Amino acid sequence: MKVALISFYSRQIEYPNRYSLSVLRLAEYLKSYEINVDIIPIDLKEYENFDVYNVINNNYDLVGISNFSWVNHATIDIDKKLKEINPNLEIVIGGPEVEVMDINQFDKEYFIIGEGEEALKRLCDYIKDGKKDKNFFNNNINIFNKENVYHEKVEDAIQIKNPLFTNTYIDDRDFLWYETCRGCAYNCGYCGHKTRHKVAYIPLDIVEQEIKNIGRLGFKQIFVIDPNFAGSKKRAKVVLSYFNKYAPNTKIGLYFRPEFIDSEMIELLKNANISQIRIGIQTTNINVPQWLRSNNMYSVINELPKLSENNIPWRAELITGLPGDDFEGLKNSIDFVCSLNPTEFYSYHLTIIPNTPLYNLKDNFSNNLWITTDEANRAYECSSYSHEELLEMLEYAKEKEEEYNLKEIKIKKIRR
Numbered sequence: 001m002k003v004a005l006i007s008f009y010s011r012q013i014e015y016p017n018r019y020s021l022s023v024l025r026l027a028e029y030l031k032s033y034e035i036n037v038d039i040i041p042i043d044l045k046e047y048e049n050f051d052v053y054n055v056i057n058n059n060y061d062l063v064g065i066s067n068f069s070w071v072n073h074a075t076i077d078i079d080k081k082l083k084e085i086n087p088n089l090e091i092v093i094g095g096p097e098v099e100v101m102d103i104n105q106f107d108k109e110y111f112i113i114g115e116g117e118e119a120l121k122r123l124c125d126y127i128k129d130g131k132k133d134k135n136f137f138n139n140n141i142n143i144f145n146k147e148n149v150y151h152e153k154v155e156d157a158i159q160i161k162n163p164l165f166t167n168t169y170i171d172d173r174d175f176l177w178y179e180t181c182r183g184c185a186y187n188c189g190y191c192g193h194k195t196r197h198k199v200a201y202i203p204l205d206i207v208e209q210e211i212k213n214i215g216r217l218g219f220k221q222i223f224v225i226d227p228n229f230a231g232s233k234k235r236a237k238v239v240l241s242y243f244n245k246y247a248p249n250t251k252i253g254l255y256f257r258p259e260f261i262d263s264e265m266i267e268l269l270k271n272a273n274i275s276q277i278r279i280g281i282q283t284t285n286i287n288v289p290q291w292l293r294s295n296n297m298y299s300v301i302n303e304l305p306k307l308s309e310n311n312i313p314w315r316a317e318l319i320t321g322l323p324g325d326d327f328e329g330l331k332n333s334i335d336f337v338c339s340l341n342p343t344e345f346y347s348y349h350l351t352i353i354p355n356t357p358l359y360n361l362k363d364n365f366s367n368n369l370w371i372t373t374d375e376a377n378r379a380y381e382c383s384s385y386s387h388e389e390l391l392e393m394l395e396y397a398k399e400k401e402e403e404y405n406l407k408e409i410k411i412k413k414i415r416r
């Protein structure tokens with residue numbers, strides 16, 4: 001069995017690694033069952049020029065293409081070109097976009113919804129056995145195609161047999177996306193990061209070995225994509241101690257909750273090689289309903305200044321355009337955030353993501369709170385602000401962000 005996994009990459013200046021974490025995990029899992037896997041990186045900017053004969057000529061038994069919202073056009077294009085040359089090529093498409101894409105635009109492709117490690121392995125077995133299993137789709141409801149359209153997401157434990165970099169090697173070592181858990185225990189109504197109802201954890205012995213591998217292979221920088229680093233305060237301390245012990249030269253970026261901070265955590269963070277901790281404060285405006293933001297202002301006020309006092313680099317993140325907010329509310333949020341002395345702050349323009357509670361407010365004018373969006377699904381107008389007011393809010397946030405971040409850079413230079 002010979003499998004190709006296509007990994008689209010972009011933003012190489014900020015994140016110089018051509019291999020997505022999901023593809024690395026899938027490859028490692030299949031290889032642990034002695035399935036041959038080639039990872040084929042494709043530059044998202046150049047996908048139209050990609051020579052699909054690089055795939056066709058290798059006679060793969062199955063080609064996997066991952067689909068995220070930002071690569072959807074490339075996924076469809078590469079799939080179409082492969083099918084034009086070899087209509088019998090077995091292709092599977094996985095990734096978060098599978099939940100919302102129209103499968104009628106495809107032919108005989110397979111689709112995997114939700115996490116793909118075990119599903120992909122089962123699909124490989126099915127194809128290898130000549131597709132004889134009549135109950136295959138009934139027994140694997142997270143795999144479907146146009147003839148077997150019924151599907152459901154499955155939320156099992158994360159399927160990992162071998163730690164990353166046991167059988168999979170990559171040359172790109174300047175940067176790596178990494179994870180120690182999937183899902184988030186909090187509920188922010190706008191969040192598209194909640195891929196699971198319950199948090200699933202990668203066993204700590206696997207995480208320990210993976211961090212040893214990260215240190216041994218000399219990755220210069222990683223970003224841990226756990227929605228909240230390691231999933232809990234207790235685990236965060238253990239995982240940080242692994243990084244401090246096994247990969248002290250690797251710079252770490254991560255997302256954190258203020259509730260995770262206490263004196264022991266501060267000591268661990270001080271000893272860690274942190275490049276940046278990102279903390280979502282979102283807004284301080286109490287007119288934005290709690291179900292939308294789920295931020296804990298007590299911890300924000302009491303714990304975050306400790307990061308600044310101990311010179312731990314952190315970025316405060318706000319969202320411009322949450323329903324209930326307005327110019328005055330945004331201004332107060334920015335003033336408050338600056339008073340916490342973060343290393344930098346950043347304000348995102350709110351995106352309204354399908355399948356989130358916030359999405360139910362979209363064009364729902366019978367509700368007290370409603371919101372409309374532009375063609376990129378970003379907030380456009382809302383029950384609490386007009387479009388003109390939103391434009392002023394975005395401009396104000398950008399100006400303040402630049403002013404604050406520039407001032408912080410100058411202060412740091414003077415201190416050096």
Ligand code: SF4
Pocket residue numbers: 184185186187188191192193194227228280294
């Ligand atoms: S925004 Fe962060 S804390 Fe809130 S639900 Fe999403 S991942 Fe969890």
